[in-house]
Amino acid sequence: MMEKSTRTNLIVRTLSGAVLLVLVLAAVLLSRYTFAALLTIICLGAMHEFYVIAERGGVLPQKGYGMVVGVLTVLLSFHAASADDLRLLILLLPLFFVVFFIELYRKRETPLVNIAATLGGAFYVAVPLSLLCFVAFIDGNGYGEAEVISEVPVYQPYVVLSYIFIVWANDIGAYLAGVSLGRHKLFERISPKKTWEGFLGGLVAAVVVGAVAGSVMDHSVLLWAGVACVTVVCGVLGDLTESMFKRSVDLKDSGAIMPGHGGFLDRFDALFLSAPFVFVYFTIFGY
Numbered sequence: 001m002m003e004k005s006t007r008t009n010l011i012v013r014t015l016s017g018a019v020l021l022v023l024v025l026a027a028v029l030l031s032r033y034t035f036a037a038l039l040t041i042i043c044l045g046a047m048h049e050f051y052v053i054a055e056r057g058g059v060l061p062q063k064g065y066g067m068v069v070g071v072l073t074v075l076l077s078f079h080a081a082s083a084d085d086l087r088l089l090i091l092l093l094p095l096f097f098v099v100f101f102i103e104l105y106r107k108r109e110t111p112l113v114n115i116a117a118t119l120g121g122a123f124y125v126a127v128p129l130s131l132l133c134f135v136a137f138i139d140g141n142g143y144g145e146a147e148v149i150s151e152v153p154v155y156q157p158y159v160v161l162s163y164i165f166i167v168w169a170n171d172i173g174a175y176l177a178g179v180s181l182g183r184h185k186l187f188e189r190i191s192p193k194k195t196w197e198g199f200l201g202g203l204v205a206a207v208v209v210g211a212v213a214g215s216v217m218d219h220s221v222l223l224w225a226g227v228a229c230v231t232v233v234c235g236v237l238g239d240l241t242e243s244m245f246k247r248s249v250d251l252k253d254s255g256a257i258m259p260g261h262g263g264f265l266d267r268f269d270a271l272f273l274s275a276p277f278v279f280v281y282f283t284i285f286g287y
Helices: 004-030 032-056 063-083 087-104 111-136 157-181 196-216 221-248 264-285
Strands: 185-187 191-195
Touching (some): 004 157, 032 063, 032 111, 063 087, 087 111, 111 157, 111 264, 157 191, 157 221, 157 264, 185 196, 191 221, 196 221, 221 264
Antiparallel strands (some): 185 191
């Protein structure tokens, strides 16, 4: 039986998750532009939290400029993916290198670390979200072979939602299996509450959702089960990575925007480190 505090936390997580679910569903399904807006909001929120963690650790990143670079990375990638035109991505190169020039005039004691944290925030948050833009326009045969209507790549909202549902299924399955059956620690040094039982519960839930998604979309069930496996392994490592960041500065949650879930980093940490691998998976195997 679950303890009262655990049941209360589960109720809060469920209600908060339901609100998030409605918002994500609306943003992804309404249009490609609301999807881009959703990614922009996540980028801003997550990068802000990343830089706050860095500041708690005594680092002074270029928070404002870093967030500008992050948002432009997402938006330019969205344009490149939706228009099948990669040329604008060239503009990102000077934007990233301007970070070095700005640090010259800040007169801080740790310029190397500041630059690393600034670029690290953009790379950790904005690049995965940018790759998710390409997943949204990917064709079943892999990226670059998209079905086109009037030479414009087709937006694939259900592919995006299926991937997001796999991420969430892993989270929910791991939580329920962990609190009910968890005995053997997965990575106690970083996250004492995570267990191998929770990992397996999340894996089973994610594979089931992946297989169902593949069947509903009339895609390869086996390949979507593979997407689930890639997502779970990389997502768990992503969760542990974010826990490592927080533990290094004695922080429980990265933020408090979502009751029971914490902040943007807490909610999307698995996505940030699984999206690049899922993008490569789709590029190689399609769906």
